[in-house]
Structure formats: structure tokens, C-alpha cells
Amino acid sequence: MRSTSASASPLARYGSWLARNGRTVRAVQWSVVAIYALLVVVPALLPLPPDNARALDNLTVFAQWAFWGLWWPFVILSMFAAGRTWCGVFCPEGTLTEAASRFGWHRPTPRWLRWGGWPFVAFAITTVYGQLVSVYQYPKAVLLVLGGSTIAAIATGLVFGREKRVWCRYLCPVNGVFDVLSRVAPVHFRVDRERWAANAGHMAIHPVNCAPMVRIRRMTGNAESHMCGRCAGDLDAVTLASRSPNDEVLDAHAEPTAWDAILIVVGVIGIAIGAFQWSASPWFVQAKVAATELVVDHGPAWLLADSAPWWLMTHYPEANDVFTWLDGMLIVAYIAAAALVLSAAVFMLLYAAARTAPAPRVRNVWRLTHALIPLAGLGVFLGLSSLTVALARAEGAWLGWVSWARVALLAVGAAWSAYLFWRMLAAAQTTPRRVAAWTACCGAIAVIVAAWAVLFFIWSPVR
Numbered sequence: 001m002r003s004t005s006a007s008a009s010p011l012a013r014y015g016s017w018l019a020r021n022g023r024t025v026r027a028v029q030w031s032v033v034a035i036y037a038l039l040v041v042v043p044a045l046l047p048l049p050p051d052n053a054r055a056l057d058n059l060t061v062f063a064q065w066a067f068w069g070l071w072w073p074f075v076i077l078s079m080f081a082a083g084r085t086w087c088g089v090f091c092p093e094g095t096l097t098e099a100a101s102r103f104g105w106h107r108p109t110p111r112w113l114r115w116g117g118w119p120f121v122a123f124a125i126t127t128v129y130g131q132l133v134s135v136y137q138y139p140k141a142v143l144l145v146l147g148g149s150t151i152a153a154i155a156t157g158l159v160f161g162r163e164k165r166v167w168c169r170y171l172c173p174v175n176g177v178f179d180v181l182s183r184v185a186p187v188h189f190r191v192d193r194e195r196w197a198a199n200a201g202h203m204a205i206h207p208v209n210c211a212p213m214v215r216i217r218r219m220t221g222n223a224e225s226h227m228c229g230r231c232a233g234d235l236d237a238v239t240l241a242s243r244s245p246n247d248e249v250l251d252a253h254a255e256p257t258a259w260d261a262i263l264i265v266v267g268v269i270g271i272a273i274g275a276f277q278w279s280a281s282p283w284f285v286q287a288k289v290a291a292t293e294l295v296v297d298h299g300p301a302w303l304l305a306d307s308a309p310w311w312l313m314t315h316y317p318e319a320n321d322v323f324t325w326l327d328g329m330l331i332v333a334y335i336a337a338a339a340l341v342l343s344a345a346v347f348m349l350l351y352a353a354a355r356t357a358p359a360p361r362v363r364n365v366w367r368l369t370h371a372l373i374p375l376a377g378l379g380v381f382l383g384l385s386s387l388t389v390a391l392a393r394a395e396g397a398w399l400g401w402v403s404w405a406r407v408a409l410l411a412v413g414a415a416w417s418a419y420l421f422w423r424m425l426a427a428a429q430t431t432p433r434r435v436a437a438w439t440a441c442c443g444a445i446a447v448i449v450a451a452w453a454v455l456f457f458i459w460s461p462v463r
């Protein structure tokens with residue numbers, strides 16, 4: 001049974017519209033699948049574009065704009081505004097894996113697949129591999145990384161679940177990132193549990209196929225919901241509603257997990273910063289010169305060979321862009337070192353701050369990491385949008401405002417995270433202890449801001 005009163009808010013009416021217009025949503029989804037397939041497959045079959053190619057006269061450059069200039073950065077940003085609406089209404093992999101699971105073997109989801117570490121592991125592997133094959137630059141690498149992920153999504157759908165999104169829920173490389181970022185969205189599907197219980201015995205139950213398998217009655221936040229709207233109005237108890245963007249992060253009843261904390265600090269902060277930094281880093285160049293001298297003097301010589309295939313490491317002699325085995329090892333080492341140093345600094349500062357609250361200290365650390373979600377997410381948006389800036393520069397656009405926009409976004413992320421830390425530390429026994437703990441947390445913020453600032457304003461400034 002569903003209902004939408006005439007006095008419902010525009011948000012609630014939009015939620016109900018989604019529930020009533022599944023055919024329109026599916027038409028949108030399959031249109032995105034068609035555009036996605038065209039932009040992933042066709043450029044990989046074309047020769048590399050000349051240096052002076054532009055988005056409007058070359059499909060490969062257009063696809064580069066579509067995927068890396070617009071799609072990725074703004075999907076990240078959309079998590080802050082609309083939760084995982086991207087997943088539920090637009091994502092081509094979600095559409096395909098759900099469609100495949102209508103026809104496949106319908107196997108139950110095995111335990112190994114439900115392992116809590118997959119979101120971090122899948123994100124880390126995909127991010128590092130994307131750097132090795134230069135996924136932002138070359139269409140064959142796009143076909144390999146995005147197309148490979150899509151085939152894996154379809155295969156997962158064929159094997160597991162029935163009209164479900166097992167891939168999205170457990171294995172998608174960006175599931176974890178979307179999961180944590182959507183927690184600060186100012187909208188959510190609110191479940192009125194009392195009304196649910198009161199209506200459950202009286203109203204006809206409309207079977208809702210929640211593709212990402214959320215237990216709707218118990219849903220308290222955005223992390224798992226794909227915001228598809230199918231459950232809107234269910235038992236007159238589910239409504240799309242606004243909320244404070246801080247509610248979910250500050251919810252004292254939420255049970256923080258180690259994997260969420262690792263994903264936020266090691267993945268979305270450490271690995272992401274390392275992946276965006278290495279190509280602009282003078283430290284990387286110095287390490288490469290020193291390592292090359294060492295190999296020339298002592299071997300083994302094969303480390304300097306550029307014989308790796310393009311699907312393992314960047315290999316485009318026609319574009320003068322070829323990685324040696326040593327290059328590949330140094331890229332992995334740089335990203336790993338950046339992740340290690342940043343994560344160690346952040347965790348140590350949060351551990352110091354966690355002493356002030358009465359709960360177990362490790363649990364406090366996991367919880368405190370959630371305050372970093374705004375800064376981590378805006379940092380990734382800025383990192384991804386540096387590709388937008390590079391593409392816009394090639395189109396001759398005026399970019400004088402970019403540095404100021406970066407300063408403003410980093411400041412917003414830092415201030416928002418600092419505010420969340422302050423609220424989280426309310427359980428400190430005394431005000432001086434709260435201030436001391438908050439200062440340690442601000443130290444963690446400063447470490448992250450410094451890592452992005454070095455990249456954007458010293459190593460790779462926009463002039």
C-alpha cells in the first residue's frame with residue numbers, strides 16, 4: 001500500500017514519483033547503458049587522437065571529457081547532494097547486473113563475497129591498476145578497466161541473486177566510497193518504524209524489490225540505499241525527506257567498523273592522494289633517477305625494459321608514452337608509501353584524541369574517522385576535477401578561478417570535518433580535554449590539507 005498526501009513535500013512527492021514511474025526510470029537507465037557502451041567501446045577501436053583534437057570534433061576526446069572530466073568528479077559530488085541516486089537511477093553497471101540476475105543461476109550470495117573488506121580491496125586495486133595502465137589518458141585502458149568491471153558486474157548478476165544487485169552491494173570498486181560519502185547527504189529515505197509496525201497488520205503489503213538488498217524496515221541511513229525510490233510510500237512509512245547532513249555521521253548508535261575506517265583513511269585519503277600525486281611529484285622523479293642509476297650499476301637490466309604489455313602497464317610508443325617495469329614498481333611504491341605515511345599520521349592523531357571519550361579507544365578511533373568524510377570526499381572531487389581542468393586547458397578555457405575554487409573547497413571540507421570532530425568529542429570529561437582532543441583531530445585535518453595543497457599549489461599549480 002502506498003500513499004502520498006497532497007500536502008507532502010516536493011522531496012516526498014519526488015520519491016513517490018520514482019516509485020510510480022519505474023518504466024521511466026528504466027528508460028533512463030537503459031539510455032545511460034547505450035551511451036556508456038558507445039563511449040567505452042568505440043574510442044578503443046579508433047586511432048589515438050592528434051594533439052590538437054577537441055571534444056567536439058573527436059569522439060575519443062569527447063569520451064575523455066564524458067568519463068573523467070564530468071562523470072567521475074560530478075558523481076562524487078552528487079553523493080554529497082543526493083546520496084546514491086547515481087547508483088539507483090543512472091549507473092549502467094547497476095542496471096546491467098540487475099537485468100542479468102533476472103536470467104541467471106540465482107545462487108545465494110556466498111559468505112566470502114559478503115566479506116567486509118571487499119570495498120577497500122576493490123577500490124585499492126582498481127585505483128592502483130588504473131594508474132599503471134593510464135586509464136585517464138587512453139581509450140584501450142578505459143575499455144579494460146571500465147569494460148572489465150562491467151563484464152564482472154554482469155557475470156556476478158548471472159550467478160548470484162534474483163533481480164538483485166549483488167555486484168553493487170559487495171564487489172563494485174566504488175561501492176565503499178559511495179557508501180561513506182552518501183552518509184553526509186542532506187536527503188534520505190526515512191522509515192517511520194512505529195507507523196510501519198502499526199500498518200503492517202492492516203495494509204496490503206506491496207512487494208518491493210530492493211535491488212541492493214537493504215532491510216528497509218530497519219534502514220537508518222543512506223550507506224546501502226541506492227535511492228531508487230521503489231520503497232517510497234511503502235506501508236505509508238517510507239518517505240524521501242530532508243535531514244541535517246551531519247545526522248548520520250553523528251549518530252551515536254551507529255556501529256563504526258574497522259573496514260569503514262580503513263576505507264576512509266587509507267583508501268579515500270591515502271591511496272587517492274598518492275594516485276593523484278605521483279605524476280606531479282619531484283620526489284617521484286628523484287626516486288626514479290636514483291633507482292635507475294642503481295639498476296644500471298647493479299642490474300637486473302630487465303627492470304629498465306619497456307616490454308610490459310599495454311594491459312599491464314602503459315605502452316603507447318606512438319604517443320611516446322611507455323612505462324618500464326621499474327616505472328610500474330615505483331608508481332606502486334609511491335602510492336603505497338603515501339598511503340602509509342598519511343594513514344599512520346591520521347590514525348595516530350585520532351588515537352590520541354580518542355583517549356578522551358569513555359568508550360573503547362579503538363571504537364572511538366573508527367568513529368572519529370567518519371568526521372573526515374567531507375574532507376576526504378571533497379579532496380577526491382578536487383583530484384578528479386584536475387583532469388577536468390587539464391581537458392579545459394586543452395580547449396583554451398580561462399582557468400584563473402580554479403586555484404581559488406580549490407582553496408574554497410578545501411576550506412569547506414576542513415571546516416566541516418573540524419565541526420564534526422567537535423560534536424563527536426562532546427563526551428569528553430572536561431572542556432580542556434575536549435579542546436586538546438579536538439586539536440589533535442585538527443592536526444589530522446592539517447596533514448590531509450597539506451598533502452592536497454602541495455599537489456595543487458606547489459607541484460601542479462594552475463596558471
Ligand code: SF4
Pocket residue numbers: 088189208209210211212213214216219224225226227228229230231232
Ligand atoms: S531502500 Fe532499496 S528500494 Fe528503498 S530507495 Fe533504497 S535501494 Fe531503493
